[in-house]
Amino acid sequence: MEGGLIYSGKGYINERLAGLTSFVKSMNISLKISLGICVSFFMILVGILLLLSMCKIIEFLKRIATSQHRLAVHNNNGPFKLAPRKFSAREISLATDYFYDGRIIGRGGKGIVYRGVLQDKSAVSIKKFKPDVPSRIVSKIFVNEVTILSQIKHRHIVRLLGYCADLGGETLVCEFINNGTLYEHIHEKTKGSSTLLFQLRMKIAVEISAALEYLHSSSSTSKNISIVHLNVNSKRILLDNNYTARLANFREAKVIPQDQTQGTLQGLPGYLDPESIKSKKLSAKNDVYSFGVVLVELLTSQRAFCDEKPEGQRDLAQFFARSVEEGRWDQILDGKIIKEENLGTAKKVVDLAKSCLGLQNERPSMREVAMKLEVMAWDYSAAKGVAKLNFSPSPKETDELNGSPSNAQLLQVRREHDESFGRAELYGDSSLQNQIIELV
Template sequence: MAVLAAAAAADFALPNCPDKCGNLTIPYPFGVTKNCYMGPDFFINCTANGTAFLRRTNILVTNISVDLGEIQVQQYRAYDCYDEMGKRNHNIPWIWVAPPYTISGTKNKFMAIGCDTYATFRGYRANQERFITGCISFCDRLYSGEQDSCSGIGCCLTSIPDGLKNCTVTLASYYNHTYIRSFNPCSYAFVVQEGHFRFSDSSFQQLHNKELLPMILNWEIGNEPCDAAQETTQNSSCKAHSKCVNPNNRSTGYICQCLPGYEGNPYHPNGCQDIDECKASNSCSIGVCVNSPGDYSCKCPKGYKNDGMNPKSCIKDNRSKTILLLIISLGASGGFLLLVVGSLWIYWGMQKRKFIKLKEKYFKENGGLLLKQQLASQGGSMETTKLFTAEELEKATNNYHESRILGEGGYGTVYKGILPDNSVVAIKKSKVNGAPAQSDVFINEVIVLSQIKHRNVVRLLGCCLETPAPLLVYEFIVEGTLSEHIHKKIGKRSSLSWELRLNIATETAGALAYLHSSALMQIIHRDVKATNILLDEHYTAKVSDFGASRLIPLDQTQLTTLVQGTFGYLDPEYFLTNQLTEKSDVYSFGVVLMELLTSKVALSFARPEEDRNLANFFVRFMEEDRLNEVLDDDIVNERNVVTLKKVAEVAKRCVRLKGQDRPSMKEVAMELEGMRVTPKQPWGKSEVSSPEDTEYLLGSAMNSDAYFVDVRGDFGSRGATIGTTSGYDSIQIQMVMPYDGR
């Protein structure tokens, strides 16, 4: 961590104020005694033994940087241990951070260590925006000397964003360390400065003996950005020869930094001090160095001159020779001009050929040849998908401006694009360039979507293969995801009535039935969930996210694959056997039906442990004849009670443990279609044709958030990541839909 440079002329503390607490340098605006710090937020409590604490807390301070607006503190790690009898002993400290301090997202990582461990990290920003992330690690033995990466085997890590305060850590295990207690009785979780903890086979013993780990906090001055603070001189804390800096886009205040050519403390009344560059060796390789405020120049000796507009270097003065060379060059200008024109023409041709070869290279790397082969083998052709040029999509997205971002997932970013005909599209740009696995994901999605022609499936409009990262172009779905509506996510106007929910469920079931039995080749979606069902302007359902889907040949009924899906929706039979069938989609759709009936999320750690999984929770209440207790009160009325119970029975059958006991999607679609009551409105079954009609079908305004949990890999030896979604943002299991409407 960079600390203020130790220059002789630099002033750290205010006059007559201590500038040390033990070995820690205390620069202003911080201070250890009254009138020596800018405000109570910058008080350093220095104990008699030279230990420094932040304000009146027990947070130990070990370094302070005025240049970067950072302090290094020591934070207690959380632990969760079990003795030989399985008795739990744990301590999970609360990370206290209050303005003007926030946890640095660029300098810290969240880590969990253990062989039966899952940990979460929650925090809030100044506007009360909530963030949650976490990870899972498993292992069945300690790896002696061969396991030094934090990849999910005994250790997992994840990033956190800037600007978080008042954070909490939760730490638990799935099996109470029952099977690994002999060699790993404890789990640990902590936020640590990046690069200050390296996982190895000795990490468990190291954490057993070490309670504190370093963490970086950002700090700032005031609650106004630079432009507001500099309107009047007295409002700015930046002194002479310094500048005001907005640390990042999450900051509400500012920090000060010395101008180039100056060093010291920009908050000190004396300001930053000039650096005498002439005292440094080789400042001027030729001539005499002349120092000036904030800069220096070189006074050249006879026969030399400054190099053009650069006063810091000297070159030989060849003006007389230059005149002679100019005369000679004018005499040969005609031939030289022809040579230049010819060279430029050749160069232009070479560059053009190079550009064409580069686009051909990207085409191959992005799976263009594989796409042609697959489309041909599926009976299609390149004409089924429009090929956009890179220039077209750059113009449509305003050169991929951040204001056009609709959402981000693990494998790509979705942008809003406006084509020359003013049609609005969604454009997915992959994050990884030239990675073979990513090309497979991209091609798989194109192949899957090229087989689908259905009004309730998001339509693929085209793709672009001549860029470093492959691009997919989809129809733009304006009303976002079903999850955002039924869970009343902020930003949506209202929740959905039961009539609309039943229409959406029926349309989704019909789309999945089509994928299973009516497409040219059976397609198993493999990640059916509320966030992958989009709603258009008429509230028509659109199934999305085919990055994880698989085409099943007609002569096969099941396929062995690496388990992929989302916890809460994941078919337990598929999870245990790795045998993928269409009944896995039936299970996931049953969970979506339960969400529509209850407005509860599929997996919630806020519910009691036995009720975290909505499927188990819902079935248990039905078997106890308590269905009315879990239904969403906003959709229940005396006219639809019978229909609600019938739909609940369908959902219950869909989530039976054995796939052979579940109905097919075709049977589910037929049952739901039979239950759907056709309202006497001009739009028929499911389409909304006017704002008044839409308002009739919609419920109350949304005012709460929902969160989702996705897990990567299996529990045997791989880690997983728990995260949230907000807006269009998505964290997927393995393969991410280019546009999921979020």
Template sequence: MGFLKMPFRLIMLVVLVQLLLLAMSCHRGTSRASTASAAHAQAKPGCLNRCGDVEIPYPFGTEPGCFLNEDFRITCNDTHFNPPKPFLWDSNIDVVNISIDGHLNVMQYIASDCYDRKGNSEPSYDATISLSDFTVSDTGNNLVVIGCDSYAIVSGFLGEDSYESGCRSTCDSLDYVTNGSCVGIGCCQIEIPGGLKELDVEALSYNNHTNVSSFNPCTYAFVVDQSEFHFTSNYLALGGIPDQFPMVLHWEITTNKTCEEEKICGLNASCDEPKDNNNTSSGYHCKCNKGCEGNPYLSDGCQDVNECEDPSLNNCTRTHICDNIPGSYTCRCRKGFHGDGTKDGRGCIPNQNTALKVALGVGISFVFATMIISWLHFLWKRRRYMKLKEKFFEQNGGRILQRELSKLQGQSSEKAKIFTEEEIKRVTNNYANVIGRGGSGDVYKGFLPDRTPVAVKKSNIVDHKKNDEFINELVVVSQINNRNVVRLLGCCLETQVPLLVYEFVGNGTLFEHIHEKDKGKATNNLSWEVRLKIAAETAGALSYLHSETNVPIIHRDVKSANILLDEKYTAKIFDFGASKLVPIDEIIKNTILKGTSGYLDPESCQTSKLTDKSDVYSFGVVLAELLTGEKALMSDGQEERSLAMHFLSSLEQNRLLEILDGRIVNDGNKKQLKEVARLTARCLSVRGKERPTMREVALELKGQYF
């Protein structure tokens, strides 16, 4: 099966290699684009290349000898601006971008005409720009008028002829004004022709804004690059509009001589023929020859492009040899191939001997690549498996467990075995034999390699919110060494849910023997003597937990269902998921209620305080079950009643013999039954201080039994 998957893995490897090559190609393309951009923006050697954020390419410049002529002089103002700002000549025309292709982006001040609420005029301003030999570009500049009682006039010269045009904008209310719409309602725009010089914009009002002064006291007008303008109704308010807007100018080199005579362009560059289209252009532009890039106005600004470095720039096949030549490239085939080496030509065809060698080489390479990929895949799967086990170890509280167990160093307890997931599957025959299901998990029967039966508890914890309970149970049980407590043999933490391995106790629970006749348990074998033995052993185990371990342990869920019986009816306590380690004489306050209804200490329920007397009360309910054969919550078909309260009430009314299990009344010592009943009542006292300790209970039951 692994071999069948090899072609897919090889394809994935090829795809990854191609993606890597593509990324390298893109990187080379980016580098080339960056280099080209830098070359285009080159200033004359020894001259300032930048003013603030704006690059200054030749024929523009900031110092004598750095610009072609006065038309291209840039003033870099670093006195009043930080960072410095470039301006055309000695004007206030703010330059924001210079393009080698003949475009110049500048900022233009706006014209305004404002009035107060009575219609009195305030200072107005016209926007005038004198462009020398530069002109307004034909790439989409618009005259824009903003206002609700407004119109504007733009004038200038188009070649030898004068030009004048205008646009009007009106509105009665802001309700009619739409953001982004400039069609005459609050905003009007018209396209102006390229080639205009000495541009003048005048803002005017029809009625001095008297009807709209509450929301629009001014007329604003300006020429703007239409791609950089987006109308908003905020512009209608006083002071709501910027001081400047961008527009695009056209520049070219004018001369009475030809471009070649003037030697305008550098090496590897040529002149664009002058265009005289409605008097919009009559000068020259330079451009790099095909196969070159850079600044064509510098003597050596256009450099040869190496098309062989970028596959997108050449037409050679993959098996080619690309040779770069000035302004172009050639393709030829490698040794062992013949043809012209081009994609749209004959390409490169392998010679006969070469084809055999290539086939053999490909075959060997494929086998070798298959072996390498298989090995890498194996290592990857192994690493992933190890990482997954580490992840589960962390999720299942492995670090917390290590920390808690380290606190118990030096204490006498058998070391629990750490099982692997594979060992657990072999022990349980892949979880085939379920012997119990509960709220905290499922229990499976299994056998160790020496055929010792075990019970494997698989926790239901998936969201890991109850990790502390699981780790608590593991820590508690690992330090217990008592014949009447189920012994922990080991654990497994490298699975998605944690696992605990216990000794197997195969005769069911005390609850089943007392209450579940329909399940075939040998209920009749629970004579009074056996019941007293079970009670004494359980009390002894709880006494051990309370007073004989290094740190006292409160079980918190003592009940007949948590007492297992072996074939000799020896009692064994289990399920320590809710248990607490409690320092001596300490009372746990504000504890979260744990346990089973019917067995819960009423004092703990009221005070939220946990003591060892909580286990005493729960054990008292178990004693009542042994004496009466009734469940902790009795049901008469309509409602449930507490066995503890029923037992205490019957004892007070001197009706003990009426509530005792008939099977033990006949074979038990009545005096002994009464003594155990009185002990049960003391355990069930509502006030914890009036209850005996588990040690006292164990000694009294042991005395009764022996």
């Protein structure tokens, strides 16, 4: 080295320039290494995210495939379509304005209900499961409701119109009932018509008892099975503008032997049969108990369970049973509804409700309950000269009786027509009954 110059092998260069060149070369190598590490890390991260997304998509597709496979039942004549219609995700989105919050008409523990409008301008009720509900639970509830609701048809049971199992979550599409729940009309005093008249309450009781009787008896007697709702309460009873009642929400419903089966009761406090809670045995008598609680609600206008009341009065069924036992039943009745002119009929309903809330082996069947309520309603209408509560027979039914029929005759004719209609809808094929049991 001389004069600040160094020999590079190709000639002499400035010493400072040589140092700078060496530094640049080392920096380039470091940058390349750092860039390579960053790119590699980014690619690994993208790969992991893609893998996780693919796993979730595959899981969701499997869930849909399982749901749709279970919704396709094969009988002797080939495929049997359970739901009347399969809606696309686009149809459901458009009907609800893409699940706009302003369309929400109800919220539950596992789902949100929207008021939808289809392309033909018809209003429907659309239930979508909440995103935080585990997929296995969604699939179980979804298939159970579609399986059961699509097999039954009764004037006092909410009708299933279809379903959607596309990407975005399973949804149920049912007929829209536009006048709220029985609970709202009895207990939420902000409603203008919250105080239902006695004869209207009798009408609602008759209609829901008929729906439950249909469920319990709409199976082949040789197979000895029943459809049991297992979640009867005043929030599951919907009313239309004419105050015609519909039983809704079959989330917990099961097809079970008519005697009993193992299972856990789930539902609102105050409506659950205490015997079955302890024994973990389910039967049609669970619905009888829950319906008994609804009868007491109609008589007293009190909630089935209320934390704000003293301990001995929180559970309405227990408080009612004690009051009847002690001869104080008239003191807990709603004085605005139960008056002198209907006190006699109300006492009969009190006795019926008491029997529904009794021990399981002493409770009446829903058929007995429905028959007794219909006779009470007929007798009350005839004695007071009030409206016949939609119990009037059709001209065809009257002609078949060849003359002036008695109340009992009219009830029997209507019952035979209803049962024939219901059984034809539910069991068009002899093998379908077992297929429903296998699906649930």
